Structure formats: structure tokens, C-alpha cells
Amino acid sequence: MTLPFLATATANPAAQIRAWWTSSVAWVDTHWLQIGIAIGAGLVIYFALSLIRGFALKKAQSAPGQFTLTDIVGRVIHKTKSLVLAIVAIRLVAASANPPIVVLQIIQFVFTVAVVLQVAIWAREIVLGLIQRRAAEGHNETLVNAMGIIRLLISIALFAVAAIVILDNMGVNVTGLIAGLGIGGIAIGLAAQGIFSDLFASLSIIFDRPFRVGEAIKYDNSVATVERIGLKSTHLRSVNGELLVISNTNLLSKEITNYAHLERRRVQFAIGVIYQTTPAMLRALPDLLKAQVEAEGHEFVRSSFIGFGASSLDFELVADIPSADYNEVIAARTAIGIRVFEEMTKAGYDFAYPTQTTFTAAPDGTMILPYAESVTMKTPKPAQS
Structure with a gap:
């Protein structure tokens, strides 16, 4: 007007x-x-x-x-x-x-x-x-x-x-x-591009809430707990105790895994037994592994044969730990592993490790022992007069 x-x-x-x-x-x-x-x-x-x-x-x-x-x-x-x-x-x-x-x-x-x-x-x-x-x-x-x-x-x-x-x-x-x-x-x-970039990244974290203070996250190759979200940087405490100070812009530029909303965490074991294991023992192994997981109070997911290794028959064991605390999960995984080793040893299973066997063949192709048989040296009798 x-x-x-x-x-x-x-x-x-x-x-x-x-x-x-x-x-x-x-x-x-x-x-x-x-x-x-x-x-x-x-x-x-x-x-x-x-x-x-x-x-x-x-x-x-x-x-x-x-x-x-x-x-x-x-x-x-x-x-x-x-x-x-x-x-x-x-x-x-x-x-x-x-x-x-x-x-x-x-x-x-x-x-x-x-x-x-x-x-x-x-x-x-x-x-x-x-x-x-x-x-x-x-x-x-x-x-x-x-x-x-x-x-x-x-x-x-x-x-x-x-x-x-x-x-x-x-x-x-x-x-x-x-x-x-x-x-x-x-x-x-x-002129203030860096400052405003981190400020708006901070506001993005605050409003979008990809994580909060006290939650465990995985950033890049580090697993850490969020201690503080600032206007320019975020403070993370790694599982090893180090304090990681990361600018908010860099923090949001990479993939972040938030473990806070997990009701459970999954752990996996790779188990190899020797080729001399009998078929009956191989068939019984999944049930034995399941019993050990349930005995520790955790949820069994699966156990199955996964392949013929270079020196082992390979099985896998997958279980869910009903906890979001990383330290509790590590302790539970340790307890399951020790129990599995103990019970498999009692049941007569032998764990495989990298081995090689050498076979020697005769000129006609017949397999022979890889070492010479012991020969008894006979002393000649003295001549009689």
C-alpha cells in the first residue's frame, strides 16, 4: 500500500x-x-x-x-x-x-x-x-x-x-x-560455513534423534557410548575407554548403527571337527550345541553343517542374547563358548586344526608308508673250522 x-x-x-x-x-x-x-x-x-x-x-x-x-x-x-x-x-x-x-x-x-x-x-x-x-x-x-x-x-x-x-x-x-x-x-x-554446518548438523541430531546421550552406537569402525551432544561436536566413549570427539558434520556423513533399541543381540560361532568324526556324532552335534545355549539361559537360533573345510567338517552355532548391553553380550558369548568346548570334549569330539598328511606311492602306484620299515641287521656266523 x-x-x-x-x-x-x-x-x-x-x-x-x-x-x-x-x-x-x-x-x-x-x-x-x-x-x-x-x-x-x-x-x-x-x-x-x-x-x-x-x-x-x-x-x-x-x-x-x-x-x-x-x-x-x-x-x-x-x-x-x-x-x-x-x-x-x-x-x-x-x-x-x-x-x-x-x-x-x-x-x-x-x-x-x-x-x-x-x-x-x-x-x-x-x-x-x-x-x-x-x-x-x-x-x-x-x-x-x-x-x-x-x-x-x-x-x-x-x-x-x-x-x-x-x-x-x-x-x-x-x-x-x-x-x-x-x-x-x-x-x-x-565465511562461517564450518560453524553453521556443525550447528545445523547438531540440530539435525537433536530433532531426528538418530541417537541420544547414553546410547551405544557404531561409528565407522568404533563402537562407543554417546556422552555428550554439543553444538559443534559429539563426545563418544569407546568400549576401550578412549574419548572420541567428532564434529557433528563428520558424524552424520557416515553410516551410524544404533544398538540402543535392540531387544537382543546375535552371536555366532564357527566350529570345526576332524574328518575322523563318525556320522552319528555329526548328527548329534546340533542338538548338543542347542542344549548348551539353552543351559546358559539364551535363545537358540540354529546350528547346522555348513561345509567341508580344508582340514575340518564345519558347523555354525547362532544364538540371541536378550540384552542391549555390549558388555553383557560379550560375557554371555564367552560363557556359551566355554560350555560348548567343555561338553564337546566330554562327548568325545575333537576340534580340527590345520593339518596335512603325506602319502607315498610305489613306482607301480601302490600307496606305501611314508617311512621305511625297520630292518633287523643280522650278524654273520663265524666260519667253523
């Missing part, structure tokens, strides 16, 4: 002001009754809006819980300014008083500015409320600490948009301003 009373200003502002004053006095003299009625109606509208705001605010504040949707609505209502309600009431009744065009334009301009700023305030409270609600759900210390900079960035963005809208309604050409803000934003973004 362009304001003609600004565009038509002459070189003599005093004369312009006197003209506006004269027209306003004439309007009051001729429309005093309509003005009085409009003022009365405006007061009624203002008090009605104030009562509605007070009632809605009371209802929202009486609802239990913090950072709920009702609480966010209450914060938005609380940020509704009384001045804005008064301007809205004036705008609603202004036309009924038949004011001069200049007065109507001023009222319209003030109404636009007030509403745009109020909408920006509402939008800020809604966005911040939703972010804080997300932080409260996950009890995320990082997001709580980052709320200061998030509030600043959101406020700058929303009020910059509000300022552009207001200037556009004043008749100002905002094309150059928007282009300048865009170029400035690009320059700032390039």
Missing part, C-alpha cells in the same frame, strides 16, 4: 500540515455524531477483545504441563499486545465515521504495521515453543543451551521479513533491499 500523503508532500511541509488540520477540523465539525458512535463502538470492541484474550489466557494457563500445545497457545495469547487490540478496534470502526482520506490512510498504515509486528511475535513464540517442546520431550541439554542463539536467529529472520513487508506497504522499492540481504546472507554463510 502506497501512502499518497507521503508521496504528495510539497516543499512546504507547514502548508501541507495546515491543510490536513483544516480538513480534520471540518470533518469533526460535520461528523461529530458519527465520530462519537464510532468511538463508543471501538471501546466496546476493544473491551470485548480484551475479555476474549483474558479468558483464553486463563484457560491455557490452567492446563497442566509445560511446553504442551496448550501452553504454547497460552504464550502466544500472552504476547498479544493491548495496543494492537486498540488499533484493530479503531480500524474496524474507522470507516463508519467517514474520516478524510488522509486520516483513513494513516489508520490503515498504523494498523498494517501493528498487525505485521504482532504476527512476527506470534510466529516467534510458536516456533520457539515447538522447539522447547521438542527439547523437553527428549530432555536434551544441548538444545536447551542452544536456545539463546536459536531465539536470536529466529527473531532476526522474522523481524527482517516484517520490516520488508512494512516498507513495501509504505511504497518503498524493496527489491534492492532483498537482493542486498540475500548477498549479505550468502557472504556470512560462506
Whole structure:
């Protein structure tokens, strides 16, 4: 909306002001009754809006819980300014008083500015409320600490948009301003690319929640527990005790395996027995392995013959450990392995290991022993005279 009373200003502002004053006095003299009625109606509208705001605010504040949707609505209502309600009431009744065009334009301009700023305030409270609600759900210390900079960035963005809208309604050409803000934003973004990259990666971790503090994850070749999620880096404690500090950008650039939501973990054993094992013992081996897993209180998955090895008959044993704790899984796997070794040894099984047997053939192809038979040397009898 362009304001003609600004565009038509002459070189003599005093004369312009006197003209506006004269027209306003004439309007009051001729429309005093309509003005009085409009003022009365405006007061009624203002008090009605104030009562509605007070009632809605009371209802929202009486609802239990913090950072709920009702609480966010209450914060938005609380940020509704009384001045804005008064301007809205004036705008609603202004036309009924038949004011001069200049007065109507001023009222319209003030109404636009007030509403745009109020909408920006509402939008800020809604966005911040939703972010804080997300932080409260996950009890995320990082997001709580980052709320200061998030509030600043959101406020700058929303009020910059509000300022552009207001200037556009004043008749100002905002094309150059928007282009300048865009170029400035690009320059700032390039200058602080690393910082913003890690910051947005941190927010991505907070909102997407690929993992949380205290959860065990596998990153690259490391298995570690998440100790802290910061604005720039995440601290991981490996199973060997080392502290791994990884930037959030690098952390999200690779595949992450989260072990926290596992109800169980699977362990596998490769078992090889010698070729001299009898078929009956081979058939009995899967049941023997199953019994050892169940004796340790874990879930047996399968045990089967998987192939003929170079020096062994190969079996596999697969079991599920009902725990997400990596240390408990390691202990359970150790207990199963020792029990399997113990019971297989008692049952007469021999574990295979890499061996080679050499066979020697005679010139006619007959297999012979790989070593010469012992020969008894006979002492010749002395000659008799």
C-alpha cells in the first residue's frame, strides 16, 4: 500500500500540515455524531477483545504441563499486545465515521504495521515453543543451551521479513533491499560455513534423534557410548575407554548403527571337527550345541553343517542374547563358548586344526608308508673250522 500523503508532500511541509488540520477540523465539525458512535463502538470492541484474550489466557494457563500445545497457545495469547487490540478496534470502526482520506490512510498504515509486528511475535513464540517442546520431550541439554542463539536467529529472520513487508506497504522499492540481504546472507554463510554446518548438523541430531546421550552406537569402525551432544561436536566413549570427539558434520556423513533399541543381540560361532568324526556324532552335534545355549539361559537360533573345510567338517552355532548391553553380550558369548568346548570334549569330539598328511606311492602306484620299515641287521656266523 502506497501512502499518497507521503508521496504528495510539497516543499512546504507547514502548508501541507495546515491543510490536513483544516480538513480534520471540518470533518469533526460535520461528523461529530458519527465520530462519537464510532468511538463508543471501538471501546466496546476493544473491551470485548480484551475479555476474549483474558479468558483464553486463563484457560491455557490452567492446563497442566509445560511446553504442551496448550501452553504454547497460552504464550502466544500472552504476547498479544493491548495496543494492537486498540488499533484493530479503531480500524474496524474507522470507516463508519467517514474520516478524510488522509486520516483513513494513516489508520490503515498504523494498523498494517501493528498487525505485521504482532504476527512476527506470534510466529516467534510458536516456533520457539515447538522447539522447547521438542527439547523437553527428549530432555536434551544441548538444545536447551542452544536456545539463546536459536531465539536470536529466529527473531532476526522474522523481524527482517516484517520490516520488508512494512516498507513495501509504505511504497518503498524493496527489491534492492532483498537482493542486498540475500548477498549479505550468502557472504556470512560462506565465511562461517564450518560453524553453521556443525550447528545445523547438531540440530539435525537433536530433532531426528538418530541417537541420544547414553546410547551405544557404531561409528565407522568404533563402537562407543554417546556422552555428550554439543553444538559443534559429539563426545563418544569407546568400549576401550578412549574419548572420541567428532564434529557433528563428520558424524552424520557416515553410516551410524544404533544398538540402543535392540531387544537382543546375535552371536555366532564357527566350529570345526576332524574328518575322523563318525556320522552319528555329526548328527548329534546340533542338538548338543542347542542344549548348551539353552543351559546358559539364551535363545537358540540354529546350528547346522555348513561345509567341508580344508582340514575340518564345519558347523555354525547362532544364538540371541536378550540384552542391549555390549558388555553383557560379550560375557554371555564367552560363557556359551566355554560350555560348548567343555561338553564337546566330554562327548568325545575333537576340534580340527590345520593339518596335512603325506602319502607315498610305489613306482607301480601302490600307496606305501611314508617311512621305511625297520630292518633287523643280522650278524654273520663265524666260519667253523
